[in-house]
Amino acid sequence: MDPTPIDRFAPIFVAGHRGLVGFAVVRKLQSLGYANILLRTHSELDLTIQSAVDDFFGAHKPYYVILAAAKVGGIHANNTYPADFITINLQIQTNVITSAFKHNTKKLLFLGSSCIYPKFAPQPIPENSLLTGPLEPTNEWYAIAKISGIKMCQAFRLQHSFDAISAMPTNLYGPNDNFHPENSHVLPALLRRFHEAKVNNVAEVVVWGSGKPLREFLHVDDLADAVVFLMENYSWLEHVNVGSGKEVSIKELAELVKDVVDYKGEIVWDSSKPDGTPRKLMDSSKLAAIGWKAKVSLKEGLKDTYKWYLENVVNQQ
């Protein structure tokens, strides 16, 4: 199915607009002149409640849907709340995909994650590594939900010609991230921990694990750009990896954050905390072949995120 031209005046529902990804996607859509963006907060529309989702779709008939609402967290949250991660994500995505189809949504984009791939997938990880080996145990519950989301999009395309596509982002960061000390991802967690150690004159900062795992980071503005690019240019069965192509060790990341925050103390490693998957660099050559690549460097992205954190979290306390 070739993509049909996008109508920027048709109603587009961005689910999860108060989160890291949804917030950036809305900014991107607004900058491109999308004029009819539908938004609902979690308290206005709980996407785990099927009847509420169906009523919303019936009343507003979104022409396009970007599904950026999910139960999301870092390695500790995924490991601690497996029931929440599998149940809430299956509920949200099932409700949104089925109601979108039922109420004639023209196109839907589902967001998964690089954790869908086997723990020991070939590196960089191509899209066809999906379901070729066991998952990383710390996030397999979330991964199973995300894999089900990809498969639902494919099933609806095959059976009903519903134009549902899936994007698989690598580890993301940027403005509006979750800076919770335990439940967030590594990058916002370290920005906060180094900042608090600096202002409180603490001599050491504890970082989890061995520092050896490698991660690929993508600024959320790049992801938002890729999401809109895929909505406008991609209408096929297979999911699409979205990465920066650059990886760093957690040790290198910690040094970089320390530098950006200008913290002068020492880093101490807590080996009782899990490392998670050793490496997950994605092969994003498919997206590159369609014409998209990342622009924001990790150093610039970190500076931008720290600035946002100071202005919007620290200064609001």
Ligand SMILES: NC(=O)C1=CN([C@@H]2O[C@H](COP(=O)(O)OP(=O)(O)OC[C@H]3O[C@@H](n4cnc5c(N)ncnc54)[C@H](OP(=O)(O)O)[C@@H]3O)[C@@H](O)[C@H]2O)C=CC1
């Ligand atoms: N962050 C990352 O590193 C990565 C994220 N992704 C994917 O990108 C997508 C967005 O993630 P991200 O922006 O980081 O996550 P966030 O946690 O920042 O945002 C998720 C949003 O979903 C909303 N939400 C959660 N549950 C419900 C619900 N039951 N009803 C309505 N809204 C709900 C949240 O609202 P509230 O806060 O009020 O609950 C929040 O606004 C997810 O699908 C995630 O899997 C993929 C790879 C990496």
Ligand SMILES: C[C@H]1O[C@H](OP(=O)(O)OP(=O)(O)OC[C@H]2O[C@@H](n3cnc4c(=O)[nH]c(N)nc43)[C@H](O)[C@@H]2O)[C@@H](O)[C@@H](O)C1=O
């Ligand atoms: C995006 C992806 O995110 C999750 O997977 P993850 O990549 O393992 O994510 P993470 O950011 O939490 O950790 C990355 C690495 O960093 C180390 N680490 C050090 N110090 C802290 C720290 O203070 N906090 C955290 N969270 N990690 C730390 C940590 O031990 C690990 O080695 C999935 O659950 C799933 O949600 C998913 O799809």
